[in-house]
Amino acid sequence: MDIALTRQWVQAVAEAMDEHKDRLTQLDAAIGDADHGANMNRGFSAAVTALDTFEPESVGQLLTKVGNTLISSIGGASGPLYGSAFRAAGKALTTPEPDAAEFLAALRAGLAAIQAMGAAVLGDKTIVDAYAPALDAFAEELGAGGDLAHAAARAAKAADDGAHATIPLQARKGRASYLGPRSIGHQDPGATSTALIFEALAKVVNP
Amino acid sequence: MKKFLNTPESVLSDALAGMAAAHPGLHVDQNAGVIRRAEETRVGKVALLSGGGSGHEPLHGGFVGTGMLDAACPGEVFTSPVPDQMLAAAKAVERGSGVVFVVKNYTGDVLNFQMAAELAADEGIEVQTVLVDDDVAVQDSTWTAGRRGTGATVFVEKIAGALAEQGADLAAVAGIGRRVNEASRSFAVALTACTTPANGKPGFDLPDDEIEIGVGIHGEPGRHRQKLAPAREIVASAMDAILAEPALADAGQVIVMVNGLGGTPLMELYVVFHEVAALLADKGAAIARSLVGNYVTSLDMAGASITVCRADAELLSLWDAPVNTPALRWGL
Ligand SMILES: Nc1ncnc2c1ncn2[C@@H]1O[C@H](COP(=O)(O)OP(=O)(O)OP(=O)(O)O)[C@@H](O)[C@H]1O
Ligand SMILES: [Mg+2]
Numbered sequence: 001m002d003i004a005l006t007r008q009w010v011q012a013v014a015e016a017m018d019e020h021k022d023r024l025t026q027l028d029a030a031i032g033d034a035d036h037g038a039n040m041n042r043g044f045s046a047a048v049t050a051l052d053t054f055e056p057e058s059v060g061q062l063l064t065k066v067g068n069t070l071i072s073s074i075g076g077a078s079g080p081l082y083g084s085a086f087r088a089a090g091k092a093l094t095t096p097e098p099d100a101a102e103f104l105a106a107l108r109a110g111l112a113a114i115q116a117m118g119a120a121v122l123g124d125k126t127i128v129d130a131y132a133p134a135l136d137a138f139a140e141e142l143g144a145g146g147d148l149a150h151a152a153a154r155a156a157k158a159a160d161d162g163a164h165a166t167i168p169l170q171a172r173k174g175r176a177s178y179l180g181p182r183s184i185g186h187q188d189p190g191a192t193s194t195a196l197i198f199e200a201l202a203k204v205v206n207p
Numbered sequence: 208m209k210k211f212l213n214t215p216e217s218v219l220s221d222a223l224a225g226m227a228a229a230h231p232g233l234h235v236d237q238n239a240g241v242i243r244r245a246e247e248t249r250v251g252k253v254a255l256l257s258g259g260g261s262g263h264e265p266l267h268g269g270f271v272g273t274g275m276l277d278a279a280c281p282g283e284v285f286t287s288p289v290p291d292q293m294l295a296a297a298k299a300v301e302r303g304s305g306v307v308f309v310v311k312n313y314t315g316d317v318l319n320f321q322m323a324a325e326l327a328a329d330e331g332i333e334v335q336t337v338l339v340d341d342d343v344a345v346q347d348s349t350w351t352a353g354r355r356g357t358g359a360t361v362f363v364e365k366i367a368g369a370l371a372e373q374g375a376d377l378a379a380v381a382g383i384g385r386r387v388n389e390a391s392r393s394f395a396v397a398l399t400a401c402t403t404p405a406n407g408k409p410g411f412d413l414p415d416d417e418i419e420i421g422v423g424i425h426g427e428p429g430r431h432r433q434k435l436a437p438a439r440e441i442v443a444s445a446m447d448a449i450l451a452e453p454a455l456a457d458a459g460q461v462i463v464m465v466n467g468l469g470g471t472p473l474m475e476l477y478v479v480f481h482e483v484a485a486l487l488a489d490k491g492a493a494i495a496r497s498l499v500g501n502y503v504t505s506l507d508m509a510g511a512s513i514t515v516c517r518a519d520a521e522l523l524s525l526w527d528a529p530v531n532t533p534a535l536r537w538g539l
Contacts, residue, residue, distance in 0.1 A: 035403070072290070075288055075315060076286045080321075178423060
């Protein structure tokens with residue numbers, strides 16, 4: 001993973017959030033407060049703008065910058081959660097241009113930051129339900145000798161499956177938990193935006 | 208959707224500009240996202256700071272002024288503000304004695320205020336947080352993010368604000384804020400969903416003859432749905448939920464707020480208050496003070512929330528202390 005590719009990833013995420021903002025907002029209207037699409041779109045377009053004038057020396061610096069920008073521009077639950085994830089991923093990287101295994105470790109640090117902050121576990125109907133299976137698939141592919149492109153593709157598929165699998169779940173964290181059993185039957189907006197982030201990664205590393 | 212908007216995107220900055228123009232007692236810093244008192248407070252005063260998503264006006268900006276908040280941080284519509292806003296506000300209003308954050312219990316608000324408190328500590332500003340979680344429609348359990356913060360926020364900001372104005376220290380101001388929260392419980396009922404400017408249509412479909420019981424203030428659906436019933440029956444079920452709380456178990460003196468969610472006429476709020484008063488009288492509780500009006504709204508949602516706070520002489524005297532803000536003003 002190099003700096004140019006990471007930039008493209010952030011750009012692709014911003015495009016995906018713009019394209020899917022209405023869908024994310026509709027998902028959030030059903031079990032939340034109808035702001036997730038606007039939140040993610042605002043955050044990643046701010047990240048792209050911030051990167052325009054930023055010349056990082058490493059992928060880590062770039063990801064940290066993205067994290068800080070998300071924290072400063074999103075608000076809501078997703079701002080601190082996604083922002084801390086990108087920041088933790090950036091800080092976990094020690095080499096300027098990590099290989100696939102190092103990149104996986106950084107993504108793991110991101111998930112750990114989300115769980116440390118929001119205390120969600122698998123099955124709570126949150127970001128974690130897409131993020132955790134994505135990393136499992138990523139690791140499995142690398143373990144089987146696959147490269148970054150294959151690992152990212154499998155992670156994207158697993159994240160998307162994970163997001164779909166939130167439909168029958170009852171939310172135990174965040175706003176949707178206020179609905180109790182009425183949260184069942186709806187796909188979680190945060191898990192859906194996580195799936196978009198992994199899909200964007202797969203797209204840029206596997207053009 | 209019919210709304211007074213120039214564009215949906217500019218609703219917050221246009222509204223903030225209007226607040227600044229209407230209320231010379233406020234200083235509105237659009238860049239920093241901070242509403243604070245125009246007049247500087249005295250050195251040594253503990254500062255009281257709150258914030259949250261917009262769309263709940265007059266909460267919080269309308270409660271900035273003498274005897275209440277020193278600053279408020281408005282987020283986007285229904286979205287908690289970002290840590291940078293609270294940090295800028297804390298730096299602007301702290302006078303060497305620390306800052307109390309009044310935070311409504313929502314994941315977004317909690318996380319953003321927590322990050323702001325860490326940033327403020329890095330800058331040498333001492334922060335204590337009062338978490339408001341008064342809404343009994345949500346059970347506080349491992350199955351939820353905990354009870355929501357709603358109407359009691361007004362009571363916390365008024366009473367803690369009065370104590371801060373009198374010169375109490377950081378621990379005392381935060382302490383009384385927590386005590387008010389523990390003594391307060393709320394419940395809300397919606398007659399219609401609300402429409403955010405960005406979404407452009409109601410957050411949920413509600414047939415003409417049905418109501419949502421146990422809603423929050425962000426347009427999310429409530430605990431359940433039922434047929435519209437006479438006000439007396441709706442209020443009775445809301446009051447049952449409130450008065451079942453151990454915090455309000457023994458009768459005594461109470462402060463009561465019947466709050467409009469934004470789209471309900473004052474006349475109907477008085478109909479609700481009448482039922483609340485009758486039920487409290489049955490219980491042997493005495494209404495010592497009351498508020499009826501739109502204080503914690505949910506954009507254009509029709510509906511009402513009821514908040515009851517068990518009050519002792521100290522809380523009542525702080526309640527009566529002078530306050531001069533756009534939305535609450537007395538004792539001057
Ligand atoms: N504790 C948590 N851990 C992980 N993810 C969470 C947690 N709480 C909420 N989320 C995720 O956040 C998503 C909602 O994000 P959104 O941007 O809509 O913020 P919000 O909850 O509306 O914030 P706010 O409370 O300020 O309005 C949910 O769909 C869920 O996936
Ligand atoms: Mg939301």
